Amino acid sequence: MIAKLVGVHMPIKNGLGGAIRQGHKIGCTAVQVFTKSPQLWKAKPISDEMVADYKLACSETGISSVMCHDSYLINLAAAGEELREKSIAGLTDEMNRCAQYGITLLNSHMGAHVGQGVDEGIRLLIKGAKSALENSDPSVMLVMETTAATGTSLGATFEQLRAVLDGLHGDKRVAVCIDTCHIFAAGYDIRTAETFNQTFTKFDEIVGFDRLVGVHCNDSIGGLGSKKDRHAHVGEGEIGEEGFRILVNDKRFEFIPIMLETPIENEGHERDLAKLKSF
Numbered sequence: 112m113i114a115k116l117v118g119v120h121m122p123i124k125n126g127l128g129g130a131i132r133q134g135h136k137i138g139c140t141a142v143q144v145f146t147k148s149p150q151l152w153k154a155k156p157i158s159d160e161m162v163a164d165y166k167l168a169c170s171e172t173g174i175s176s177v178m179c180h181d182s183y184l185i186n187l188a189a190a191g192e193e194l195r196e197k198s199i200a201g202l203t204d205e206m207n208r209c210a211q212y213g214i215t216l217l218n219s220h221m222g223a224h225v226g227q228g229v230d231e232g233i234r235l236l237i238k239g240a241k242s243a244l245e246n247s248d249p250s251v252m253l254v255m256e257t258t259a260a261t262g263t264s265l266g267a268t269f270e271q272l273r274a275v276l277d278g279l280h281g282d283k284r285v286a287v288c289i290d291t292c293h294i295f296a297a298g299y300d301i302r303t304a305e306t307f308n309q310t311f312t313k314f315d316e317i318v319g320f321d322r323l324v325g326v327h328c329n330d331s332i333g334g335l336g337s338k339k340d341r342h343a344h345v346g347e348g349e350i351g352e353e354g355f356r357i358l359v360n361d362k363r364f365e366f367i368p369i370m371l372e373t374p375i376e377n378e379g380h381e382r383d384l385a386k387l388k389s390f
């Protein structure tokens with residue numbers, strides 16, 4: 112494995128500091144966290160102690176590559192004004208929470224057009240993102256996660272990501288995170304060297320590697336183009352080991368944080384992490 116930044120989405124029951132320490136213990140060199148419950152709108156304020164403990168954990172462990180994942184409730188392209196405004200405020204708050212910790216990357220699913228059509232969805236998404244960027248700390252980047260094309264979710268094609276980047280006039284605070292399960296379920300094959308290279312040549316042409324700041328490293332329970340967002344352990348899903356072996360040995364991904372979001376039962380993360388390192 113030539114990838115230098117490999118890790119796991121860690122639980123925060125012992126705070127973000129606890130997530131970093133536990134991640135280090137199981138062999139992470141990068142960590143993903145939530146700063147609040149992803150199922151709720153409301154969030155506990157962040158105290159100075161919470162920030163201090165997080166920063167101490169980072170310096171103790173040497174982990175500096177940390178990405179935050181936003182709430183699942185946020186939909187910048189929601190059909191109703193009220194939910195849309197709530198989503199924009201929620202995203203802005205998530206970005207400012209990151210800034211409090213000194214985390215520079217906030218990964219977001221951005222939204223779904225819920226029947227309004229892709230074009231209208233993208234338009235609303237751009238409008239919402241623009242507002243969140245304007246009203247949040249400039250140290251934090253908004254990272255659009257590729258989706259599995261489930262339902263009406265946006266961001267499932269490289270062209271849609273490009274449309275958002277263009278709509279935000281190439282704002283340098285906007286970046287992209289590839290979820291291997293999601294792109295595979297959305298129809299991008301990465302199972303062999305040939306298909307992997309085809310997919311990432313296309314990604315580079317349309318989105319650009321200069322915009323890539325993270326990878327979610329998940330195998331897929333659903334088949335190619337199944338549109339199912341169901342994560343499997345590395346090598347145990349429809350993608351299979353080969354695609355991941357290629358990923359962690361590709362020079363282009365050497366310094367991109369590659370993070371597992373696979374099931375945690377039976378020390379699943381440790382197994383998946385060990386497997387990646389063996390490649």
Ligand SMILES: [Zn+2]
Nearest residue numbers: 180219220256
């Ligand atoms: Zn996600």
Ligand SMILES: [Zn+2]
Nearest residue numbers: 256290327372
């Ligand atoms: Zn993901």
